[in-house]
Amino acid sequence: MPATPMSKAERDQGHARVFDLSQHSLRELNEALHKLTPGSNETAWEVLNPKGSHSVAVGVDQPVSIDVRGSVGYYCAGMNDGAAITVHGSAGPGVGENMMSGSIVIKGDASQYAGATGRGGLLVIEGNASSRCGISMKGIDIVVHGNIGHMSAFMAQSGNLVVLGDAGDALGDSIYEARLFVRGKVESLGADCIAKEMRPEHIELLQGLLDKAGVTGVKASEFKRYGSARKLYNFNIDNADAY
């Protein structure tokens, strides 16, 4: 990975607690993070040599900053509840799954199921995301600078998925109340997902998300909005061919 700019944690702290996964186990890392209590001085963490490890910094529930130097495996930052986690590399499947609050930034690409079932917080993927991005999302905001793969936002219940690039096949299949904003091309829409009008409140919402995600040079008006047609919310036999 090329050198990346300093994260907020680095700017704020000047120094961070460094945890080298080539010297210590994953268990030791997560245990140390879980022992943090409100008001702890250890507000900035740096994780070295993740080398594709799974479950890096899962279940953190304090508002600390964690910079992971390198690429991670499955479920990095899973169930994050308040931490600001930056991966200076790419992330494997299920990054930020079931996030409650806080933020996750992936400097590289993300594999499948990014932000799956997330309930809150902000997930930013500066590269591309693979299939099933935002699957079953329940309130999370996801901003992808690049493209997303097929079946993204499948059964998405709530929250916002913003895609600066293109979306793959079957976007928003069986979607509930989540909002999808795509700037590029959508390969196809899934069952019960339709293009919707961008009203002023959506432009405002989207602009806020772009600002939060640090996206510059892109206007909210360049996006199209997609969401549920709400035709499959109550079973009707005459809709059977939609399934």
Added chain:
Amino acid sequence: MAYHNPPTTPRKSATFDDYTLSEIRRAAATGIYDIRGAGAKRKLPHFDDLLFLGASISRYPLEGYRERCDTSVVLGSRHAKKPIELKIPITIAGMSFGSLSGPAKEALGRGATIAGTSTTTGDGGMTEEERGHSKTLVYQYLPSRYGMNPRDLRRADAIEVVVGQGAKPGGGGMLLGQKISDRVAEMRTLPKGIDQRSASRHPDWTGPDDLEIKILELREITDWEKPIYVKVGGARPYYDTALAVKAGADVVVIDGMQGGTAATQEVFIENVGQPTLACIRPAVQALQDLGMHRKVQLIISGGIRNGADVAKALALGVDAVSIGTAALVALGDNDPRWEAEYNALGTTAGAYDDWHEGRDPAGITTQDPELMKRVDPIAAGRRLANYLKVMTLEAQTIARACGKNSLHNLEPEDLVALTIEAAAMAGVPLAGTNWIPGKNGF
């Protein structure tokens, strides 16, 4: 004298029986498949087809009411720092808040706690009613992830990764709009009143290799404290058990096709999956082949009704059983006291299974505030505790008669089968013979 033609007795088809005819007419009239609660209702090989031998000249019994017969069980001793210790090997299966009313969930917690066993959340998240009233609570990790959050994961006593259930291996949940109250909608992050379909696949893992990584994540989040169960429907018990063990499970839960559901298609319930009896020996065999029998515990569910069923399941090698339907009956489900109201719904006490419609006269499978008042959680919890104690006493009675000072010392050699099918499934001899179908090439 004119020849008199004697009439033949009108004969109905065994193939097109009354139920089948009614179902064809219902489908033709409505254009929708039949959805109902509960498990398979068809006649299946079951524990009734097995008998204990008891003591004889070569086996001596223990004294009833005198000699101790241990009923306790420890679940999750493989990896968890805090395994679960239960006084009895009968647990309460996962049933969702949403499907069940708040008072019913509270009653399950109260009853289980009095009896010294665990209860389980369901596809709807953890409620304060059940956490507050359950000493030992198993938190289900389901494909829908409704209500899932790290705080509840950490205040659970064990985590059950649900891959499937016996009534519908391969099917997701279903909760029709009429049961999606404000509270249920909020817990599931869905609009009120819509039909809610839980996913059938987990959103962020597929297959046994991913499951291993998912279990690692759950262990890391909970600091390796909680036992992790993996629950599957009775589909491929040998391979599912082996793969769950490989993925790192502490406990494997297998739910046969008699296991209940809140709501699924009738055609699914009756035609997919295997009977409970057929699932036990392959699962035990998988554990034995891996050297993990009694190290990874096995829980079986689906149609457990009394202490004899418990004893038979344990004799076949399981560590504990789980009950759902029977627990609801103990709370008051399908009670004949509500017969007039069952009749008004077009059914009768004992047959009521439209649990998804939310109009349960017994106040259990409903979100109607008036109906749910009919469940007094304290009294219903007491009934459940009584029932669990009776089942335990019954199982002990049988175990003592077989000379066992622990329910877990019961063994297949204590059993015979009444039918060839049951003999083959249970791997015990047909009564009066030494023939175990399928063994020794016959």
